[in-house]
Amino acid sequence: MEAVLSAAIGILAASGIWLLLRPRSFQVIVGLCLLSYAVNLFIFAMGRLAIGAPPIMPRGGFVNPAAYADPVPQALVLTAIVISFATTALFLVVLIAARGLTGNDHVDGEERAP
Amino acid sequence: MIEENLILILALLPFLAAVIASTLSTTAHGAAAWVSGLLLVCGLVILAVLHGPIAAGEVVRGTIRWIPSLGLNLSFRMDGFVWLFVTLVFGIGILVLIYARYYLSKTDPVPRFYAFLMAFTGAMVGMLMSGNIVMLVVFWELTSLLSFLLVGYWHQGQAARDGARMALIVTGAGGLCLLLAMLILGQIAGSYDLDRVLASGEAVRADPLYALVLGLFLLGCFTKSAQMPFHFWLPGAMAAPTPVSAFLHSATMVKAGVFLLIRFSPVLGQTELWFFAVTGTGMLTLLLGSFFALFRHDLKGLLAYSTISHLGLITALAGIGSTGAILAAIFHIVNHAVFKASLFMAAGIIDHETGTRDMRRLSGLMRYMPFTGTLAIVAAAAMAGVPLLNGFLSKEMFFAEAADWHNGTWLDNSLASLATAAGVFAVAYSLRFIATVFFGPPPEDLPRTPHEPAAWMRRPVEALVLACLVVGILPGLTLGPTLNLAARSVLGADLPYRDIAIWHGINQPLVMSFVALAGGIMLYLVFGNRIAAGPEGPPLLHRLRAQRLYERALLVFTWKLPRSLHRILGTEHLQPQLRLVVLLAFSAGFVTLWGVLRLAPNPVGNALNPAFALMWLAGAACAMGAAWLAKYHRFAALVLLGGAGAVTCLTFAWLSAPDLAVTQLLVEIVTTVLLLLGLRWMPKRLEEIAEDKLLPARLRRLRDLVIALVSGTGLAAVAYVMMTRPPVPNSVGDWFLRNAYTEGGGTNVVNVILVDFRAFDTFGEITVLAIVGITVYALLRRFRPAPESVDHQNQRDETETEELAEALLVPSVIMRWMFPALIVMAGYLFFRGHDLPGGGFSAGVTLSIAFLLQYLAHDVRWIEARLTVLPIRWMGVGLLIAGLAGMGSFLFGYPFLTAHAQYVDLPLVGKVPAATAMIFDLGVFALVVGAIVLMLVALAHQALRIARLQERETARPPEKVAAKLAGKMGAR
Structure with missing residues (x-):
């Protein structure tokens, strides 16, 4: 499982970074989304992988922490999902506004000089 | 207790005046002046009350606890020296206010002027009374900032803006040096409390950092007090309104530097380094300043260079550092403030009533303004050091110190001749000022017909000139006790009382005084006409000016160098910037983890479920497909992006993170809809862009692909190594798991x-x-x-x-x-x-x-x-x-x-x-x-x-x- 997930993180990150360096604004926004998947999964994986052990506690009594997934990376990623949604929305609107102002969708607002 | 409160009120009064003045209407000339003036009078009353305990040798302290947990307090202290200085500031401040009331024109935004002036007074008084050396630097920099605003008050003029900026840059940079010096001093002394620092002179002088501290400290003092080679900002600052010059450049701002020199002379002084650096610079400034003053045609320019030379005199005295020298320095601070303020005001009256300050055009004004003329002549005589006036006494004391033996070095031996030479120049420029402006033929083609100014505009000058005379004739009765008190608070309580008298018999200082008087008169008689016909500035040297060097340095360092650096290193394109960000992030990770990152000896892990692998096969294909298609097929790329998101969401669900799975799924839906709505506004891209197939574009893509692949591989490697390490026992997560229900009352730990x-x-x-x-x-x-x-x-x-x-x-x-x-x-x-x-x-x-x-x-x-x-x-x-x-x-x-x-x-x-x-x-x-x-x-x-x-x-x-x-x- 670990090998597959780390390979997946690598592929998502590589695709995201490649798109991030492209000249069209839509490419950059898709790249940001892919990169945020990779980073969220990475942070999440730092709590180690656990199957069938969601951090839902019994009501009272003794708790053995080893029997549950680490809740801290999950809480961090939950915040990260919200913030990456917000940045995506903001970037999308900036993209639309820039497109309206400059007439093209290049990230610099003008086509590369030949 | 009462004294403690009084001292805090005293520190607050000028700022209060500034706040009130700034709220008045722009036409309220009288009100702003009255408010400021009355509050300053209150300050003088407080000072009179405080005189009792101060005269008894007490040090009055007042403290406001600011951040007690950090040991930060606003503490003020006042001893005899500070009392004298603060009284001088308040006294001359009131006279300047009266003068400004009649000097400024009806169209000037006057409340702003008074607000700045009062805030400046507050900063100056705060600096003088600071009981903490860091706070002292803060007030010090505040005076620099406010002097910028005051010098640039007539900001419509280019000269005012340039002069203000130059003053700010020079004195502000000096202030930063001073801050460094104070921080190191505080470290050496173990406290930032002024009393503690003043008491630890031995430790400071023995410290290996002494030379550094001294250098930084002197940079701060010399820039503020316009010592060579930092003197050039002072003539530039003459673009200020004359009341500002009369206040800042006689009694307050420039005196801050010498105040600090005298204050810290027991701590940093009494070494050969101190003597050479301080006395050397002071004598150089005294000599060159008085020499240059002789060649200025602008009245205020002459006074500015004269101020520079007098500051040099005080600096030289502080450098000598003997008991008599410190007493003379304090005495001269007061005397110079009094006669120079009156001379600046007189120059302002002349400018105001005739429309020019050029001495080549002014002549014979005695006919038109006999009162002002007489006052100016007395003040100028005090500046030249004519007997029976206050300037004579302190100059005489300076000559005595110069003639005395101190340490027998070449500088010490040459002090007497240097001092006499400077005295000659001082007499010559004072004489030139009087002779050209007030005597000679009636003036021609002046912008205005000269006449006496409003009576109240002259009153401050009259008061100051009266002070010159009274102190000059009865020094022992008037200033003597106060001066001794001040010197005692600087040097120590066991200082013997020194009498200040006019007549000491015929001795070397008296001879030097008369040589200077005679030499100055001769010099003016011989060269007077030639100086008037020459250029503005000394012969040969007027082309080489420190100001030009400063301007060139400013141009290079704030404009040319940054521009070319920006051209070489900067870019306005997003792609190189992002590439730089990615590469920096990668290198940061690489440098930190290289050699440290290795697999755990016995890695942990879960057995591979083939379905999971298959799922991510699809997910990876979706991600790569989205990357491939995002340029020409946006909709397809969006669908594929959704696919990658769905697989991520399933992974969360699989690996015991139901909250994440739910949130990711919902956010995925909203993001996709948002992007779909946005797609509509994208430009059409049907045909392929031809340039994309050319070699440069292919090379760019190859480079980016390499960056992406390397970064992705790195991230995957780090992720794998971390995931297979055994978990850390007793982590913060365990605490949350144990306490979520008992402390937070919920069983879903992530939500809690x-x-x-x-x-x-x-x-x-x-x-x-x-x-x-x-x-x-x-x-x-x-x-x-x-x-x-x-x-x-x-x-x-x-x-x-x-x-x-x-x-x-x-x-x-x-x-x-x-x-x-x-x-x-x-x-x-x-x-x-x-x-x-x-x-x-x-x-x-x-x-x-x-x-x-x-x-x-x-x-x-x-x-x-x-x-x-x-x-x-x-x-x-x-x-x-x-x-x-x-x-x-x-x-x-x-x-x-x-x-x-x-x-x-x-x-x-x-x-x-x-x-x-x-x-x-x-x-x-x-x-x-x-x-x-x-x-x-x-x-x-x-x-x-x-x-x-x-x-x-x-x-x-x-x-x-x-x-x-x-x-x-x-x-x-």
Whole structure:
């Protein structure tokens, strides 16, 4: 499982970074989304992988922490999902506004000089 | 106790005056002057009251506890030296106020002037009375800043702006050096308290850092007191209104440097380094300053260079550092302030009444203004050091010190001759000032006919000149005791009383004085005409000016060098910047982890499930496909992006993170809809761009591909190594797991962390979401769509729209029916949140999806006629609920966002969790609904706006539209 997930993180990150360096604004926004998947999964994986052990506690009594997934990376990623949604929305609107102002969708607002 | 309060009031008074003056109307000339003046008089009264304890040798202290936990206090202290100086500042301040009242024109914004002047006085007094050396530097820099504002008061003139900026840069940079010196001094002394620092002279002088401290300290003092080679800002600052010059450049600002030199001479002084650096610089400045003053044609320029030379004299005395020298230095500070302030005021009167300050045009003014002329002559004689005037006494004391033996070095031996030479120049320039301006033939072609000024404009000068005479004739009775008190507070309490008398018999200083007088008169008689005919500045040297060097350095360092650096290193393109960010992030990780990152000896892990591998095969294919297609096939790329997101979501569900899975799924839906709405505004890209196939483009892509692959591989390697390490026992996560139910009252630990343990983070996060929502809304309000997107709208004809509506009939009915179901679903997610996966955030997203579906199913107008959502109110109410829920804990004496958990028995329903964290979660819910709906509706409304625009255009007759368009074109 670990090998597959780390390979997946690598592929998502590589695709995201490649798109991030492209000249069209839509490419950059898709790249940001892919990169945020990779980073969220990475942070999440730092709590180690656990199957069938969601951090839902019994009501009272003794708790053995080893029997549950680490809740801290999950809480961090939950915040990260919200913030990456917000940045995506903001970037999308900036993209639309820039497109309206400059007439093209290049990230610099003008086509590369030949 | 009373004294402590008085000293605090004294420090506050000028600032109070500044605040009051700044609130007055711009035409309230009299009121601003009266308020400032009366408050300064109050200050003098306080000083008179304080004189008793000070004269008894006490040091009066006042402290405001500011940040006691850090040991930071605003402490003020006053001893004899400070008392004398503060009295001088207040006294001359009042005279300057009276003078300014008549000097400034009716059109000047006067309250601003008085506010700056009073704030400056406050800063100066604060600097003098500071009991903490760091606070002293703060007030010191404040005087630099306020002098910038005062010198640049007539900011319409280029000279004023340049002069102000130059003064600020030079004195401000010196202040930074002083700050460094004070920090090191504080470290050596072990305290920033002035008394402690003053008492630790031995330790400071023995410290290996002594030379560094001394250098930095002297840089600060020399820049402030206009010592060579930093003197050039002072003539530049003469562009200030004359009251400012009379105050700043005689009694206050420039005296701050020598004040500090004298204050710290027991700590840093008494070494050979100190003597050579301070006395050497002082003598150089004294000699060159008086020499240069002789060649200035501008009245205020002459006075400025004269000020520089007198400051040099005081500096030299501070460098000598003997008892007599310190006494003479303090005496000369007072004397110079008195006669120089009156001379500046006299020069201002002459400028005011004749319209010029050029000595080559002025002549014979004695006929027109005999009173002012007499006053100026007496003051100038004091400046030259004529007997029976105050300037003579302190100069005499200086000559005595110069003639004395101190340490037998070459500098010490040559002091007497240097001092006499400077005295010759001083007499010559004073004589030139008097002879050219007040005597000789009547002036020709002056801008105004000269006459005596308003009586009250002359009163301050009269008072100052009277002081010159009284002190000059009766020194022992007037200033003697105060001066001894001041010297005693600098050098130590056991100092013997020194009598200040006019007549000491015929001795070397007296001979030097007469040599200087005779030499100066001779010099002027021989060279007077030639100087008047020469250029502004000394012969040969007038081309080489420190100011030019400064200007060139400023140009190079603040303009040319940054520009060329920016040209070489900077870029305005986004791609290189992003590439740099990626590479920097990669290198940071690489450098940190290289050699450290290795597999755990016995890696842990879960057995591979083939379904998981297959799932990620599809996910990876989706990611790469999205990367491949994002340029030409945006819609396909969007679908593939959704695929990668779905696989991520499934992974969360698989690996025991149900909360993440739910949230990711919901956010995925909203993101996809947002991007779909945005796609409509992208330009068409049907044909391939030809340039993309050329070699440079291919090389660029190859380079980026390498960067991406290397970074991705690195991240994968780090992830694998970390995942296979055994978990750390007793981590913070374990604490949360153990205490979530007992402390937070919920069984879903992730939710308890978010709304209870770390609720403040969540509060910040939802605030960010609200800010983004409002920003999106604001950006889209002003957005004008690209013309071709509008044309595209035109082409869609009526039949096409109808066909589409028919095709969507069944889905739209289903979507409408989904509305109540989704609301129930949102409620369900919300209420189970504390114990099971769900919570305010996912419930909020669900509800906004419900609204969104209605917008998708129907025409925007149809839906808005039936359903009113006020997203901004949702957001505001949400933030308010969350904030109030947090503040509720104040009522019970707990810190912000402390939660309380309890189960409540409801009839029929049974036990339900009722934690206050749920109220907070309700706020999160409302805010999320508001923010998401706001963004989506703002995007959806773009289409509506264009439709409205078109309706308006078609409603009008075509020619009218054409005319309007033509008008628009013409207007551009």
